[in-house]
Amino acid sequence: MxxxxxxxxxxxxxxxxxxxxxxxxxxxxxxxxxxxxxxxxxxxxxxxxxxxxxxxxxxxxxxxxxxxxxxxxxxxxxxxxxxxxxxxxxxxxxxxxxxxxxxxxxxxxxxxxxxxxxxxxxxxxxxxxxxxxxxxxxxxxxxxxxxxxxxxxxxxxxxxxxxxxxxxxxxxxxxxxxxxxxxxxxxxxxxxxxxxxxxxxxxxxxxxxxxxxxxxxxxxxxxxxxxxxxxxxxxxxxxxxxxxxxxxxxxxxxxxxxxxxxxxxxxxxxxxxxxxxxxxxxxxxxxxxxxxxxxxxxxxxxxxxxxxxxxxxxFERQEIVAAGNQIKGNETLPIQKGKEKEVKIQTKSDITIWVQKGSNTKYKANLVFNSSDLDEKGKLTAPVEKGKVVGSVIVKDDQGTAVSFLKSAGQTQVETAEKIKKANWLTLSIRAIGGGIAGGWNWTVDKVTGWF
Missing domain, CATH: 3.40.710.10 (DD-peptidase/beta-lactamase superfamily)
Structure with a gap:
């Protein structure tokens, strides 16, 4: 002062x-x-x-x-x-x-x-x-x-x-x-x-x-x-x-x-x-x-x-994932009650960090989903709008240590890349019947196989 x-x-x-x-x-x-x-x-x-x-x-x-x-x-x-x-x-x-x-x-x-x-x-x-x-x-x-x-x-x-x-x-x-x-x-x-x-x-x-x-x-x-x-x-x-x-x-x-x-x-x-x-x-x-x-x-x-x-x-700038790109291993999210069974997800903005010059450390993007948006099976419920934020990205080095950011800065968000409409009652009914038939068939195969 x-x-x-x-x-x-x-x-x-x-x-x-x-x-x-x-x-x-x-x-x-x-x-x-x-x-x-x-x-x-x-x-x-x-x-x-x-x-x-x-x-x-x-x-x-x-x-x-x-x-x-x-x-x-x-x-x-x-x-x-x-x-x-x-x-x-x-x-x-x-x-x-x-x-x-x-x-x-x-x-x-x-x-x-x-x-x-x-x-x-x-x-x-x-x-x-x-x-x-x-x-x-x-x-x-x-x-x-x-x-x-x-x-x-x-x-x-x-x-x-x-x-x-x-x-x-x-x-x-x-x-x-x-x-x-x-x-x-x-x-x-x-x-x-x-x-x-x-x-x-x-x-x-x-x-x-x-x-x-x-x-x-x-x-x-x-x-x-x-x-x-x-x-x-x-x-x-x-x-x-x-x-x-x-x-x-x-x-x-x-x-x-x-x-x-x-x-x-x-x-x-x-x-x-x-x-x-x-x-x-x-x-x-x-x-x-x-x-x-x-x-x-x-x-x-x-x-x-x-x-x-x-x-x-x-320090020098290093891009981890570009905006609008998918993160390997997390390209889609499963959907329940949708016309489609999954939705593509992508980064909302660039994921860029500053790394020390000459460092050989490797960095990887790790996706953390918003648990409040998913059901107990990890699925989104249709309808789903394009651009819905479903999670964020934490960048970690090859030792598993997260890159540090101010808490208020937030992390790069991951969003849905397309719109998924809710399936009609007929489609949902057929899926339910199909699921029941498939379940019964699997039970029969398992039972018969057990006899031999």
């Missing part, structure tokens, strides 16, 4: 920016900086790297450990705002009148803030930009109040949405990620020392869903610099805290977003998104440190670069 860095400190970091850039460049040009060690590790209490398209997990360290999340919490506030806009409940043109609570928090420049005037009105667009680019805390609380009436009610929505999105290790006590003690006595849940907490896997899941459901978030999160209320006496220069964006001190090729966070409790955290040559990655580092184990401001950028370089440099 950037709230714990004063303007003075920030200027100090700018003074040393050139030196840090040179040192970082030198480290990247050395042989050790160019090759990936077999025992790849990230200096952080927890970290995760996923493919942004499929949700496949490429690297994970302590992914389920519950840790302080700081301003990365604002990704949930962004999600709820963009959802409200999509549903027509709020418009970016809507205005908000500053409450006493928001005004008080906004005047604390030791926190990340754009100062807001008491009783002044601001539109949601400028508050959203202040939150997303500059991690402005008072602007975030203002958005929460606009959506839910109060931050306390908004926090309820945050936790409800977390459950809906499939998060498992999380706790939201405020909209910003600040420690409750910094909310000027207005904390809505827990004690003064309470903090928002999440696991790295849940942070990645939230980022994954945010980008899937509202990709437009990157249009704002990817802005390196912008002026708040430009052309007015309230004009403030906002520099994105994600210093890996183009033109900033740790600029990284392909960086697109998404959210940093720092508090004494959470340490130095960062959810980074980047794209190169059509490959999109989401990476999370929590409580990042340098090689000496010290938490430093630039450590999260160094470790993020290491993680993204690993993803872009060590």
């Amino acid at each position: 950037e709230g714990f860095f004063s303007v003075k400190k920030r200027n100090g970091y700018r003074i040393g920016a050139a030196f840090l850039s040179v040192m970082l460049l030198i480290s990247l040009l050395t042989p050790s900086g160019m090759k990936v060690n077999a025992a790849f590790d990230v200096n952080a209490s927890a970290a995760i790297l996923i493919d942004a398209d499929t949700g496949q997990i490429l690297y994970e360290k302590n992914g389920e450990k519950l840790l302080g999340v700081a301003s990365m919490s604002k990704m949930m506030t962004e999600y709820l705002l963009l959802e409200a806009v999509k549903e027509g409940k709020i418009s970016f043109d809507d205005t908000y009148q500053v409450s006493d609570y928001v005004y008080t928090v906004s005047q604390d420049r030791s926190l990340s803030n754009v100062p807001l005037r008491a009783n002044e009105t601001y539109n949601m667009q400028e508050l959203y930009e202040a939150m997303t680019i500059y991690s402005a805390n008072a602007a975030t609380i203002a958005i929460a109040e606009k959506i839910a009436g109060s931050e306390a009610e908004f926090v309820k929505k945050m936790n409800e949405k977390a459950k809906e999105l499939g998060l498992e290790q999380y706790k939201f006590v405020n909209a910003t990620g600040l420690n409750n003690k910094d909310l000027k006595g207005h904390h809505s849940k827990g004690g003064e020392t309470d903090e928002n907490m999440m696991s790295a896997r849940d942070v990645a899941t939230l980022a994954y869903r945010l980008m899937k459901d509202y990709p437009e978030v990157l249009e704002t999160a990817g802005i390196p610099k912008k002026k708040f209320r430009e052309g007015t006496e309230d004009e403030i220069a906002m520099e994105n805290w994600n210093w890996m964006l183009p033109s900033l001190v740790f600029q990284y090729e392909g960086m697109t977003g998404l959210k940093t966070g720092t508090t004494d409790f959470a340490g130095y955290c960062f959810t980074g998104t980047a794209e190169r040559n059509g490959q999109k990655l989401i990476a999370v580092v929590m409580d990042a440190t340098n090689a000496k184990g010290e938490g430093t401001y630039n450590a999260r950028f160094v470790e993020m670069k290491k993680l993204l370089d690993y993803g872009f440099g060590q």
Whole structure:
């Protein structure tokens, strides 16, 4: 959470920016900086790297450990705002009148803030930009109040949405990620020392869903610099805290977003998104440190670069089954009461995974049927429409280990490739009679054979 860095400190970091850039460049040009060690590790209490398209997990360290999340919490506030806009409940043109609570928090420049005037009105667009680019805390609380009436009610929505999105290790006590003690006595849940907490896997899941459901978030999160209320006496220069964006001190090729966070409790955290040559990655580092184990401001950028370089440099795409194809050994499903006795099934979309370059590991698609759609004999009941989803695919290696994905990402689905109508009563009657005759004949053969 950037709230714990004063303007003075920030200027100090700018003074040393050139030196840090040179040192970082030198480290990247050395042989050790160019090759990936077999025992790849990230200096952080927890970290995760996923493919942004499929949700496949490429690297994970302590992914389920519950840790302080700081301003990365604002990704949930962004999600709820963009959802409200999509549903027509709020418009970016809507205005908000500053409450006493928001005004008080906004005047604390030791926190990340754009100062807001008491009783002044601001539109949601400028508050959203202040939150997303500059991690402005008072602007975030203002958005929460606009959506839910109060931050306390908004926090309820945050936790409800977390459950809906499939998060498992999380706790939201405020909209910003600040420690409750910094909310000027207005904390809505827990004690003064309470903090928002999440696991790295849940942070990645939230980022994954945010980008899937509202990709437009990157249009704002990817802005390196912008002026708040430009052309007015309230004009403030906002520099994105994600210093890996183009033109900033740790600029990284392909960086697109998404959210940093720092508090004494959470340490130095960062959810980074980047794209190169059509490959999109989401990476999370929590409580990042340098090689000496010290938490430093630039450590999260160094470790993020290491993680993204690993993803872009060590993996290649491998197609397991193309969309519309059948999986060997599971080409059809039996049908009862249908004009046909079976139906063809196929993959609904491509089954593609990322594998480490040079790996000889073989992968195979394994089909898991939806038990709720089948009877006790494993049959579908006619009529069956074309495109009915009957199962999903799990990809496993030659040792039987499943390729890991975020739970909320879901698996590739398998669907029926044709429509099967229900057979008429005459056809069903003939089949029943035929089945009875066949059963009687089999009994006779077995009995007679037994005599000899």
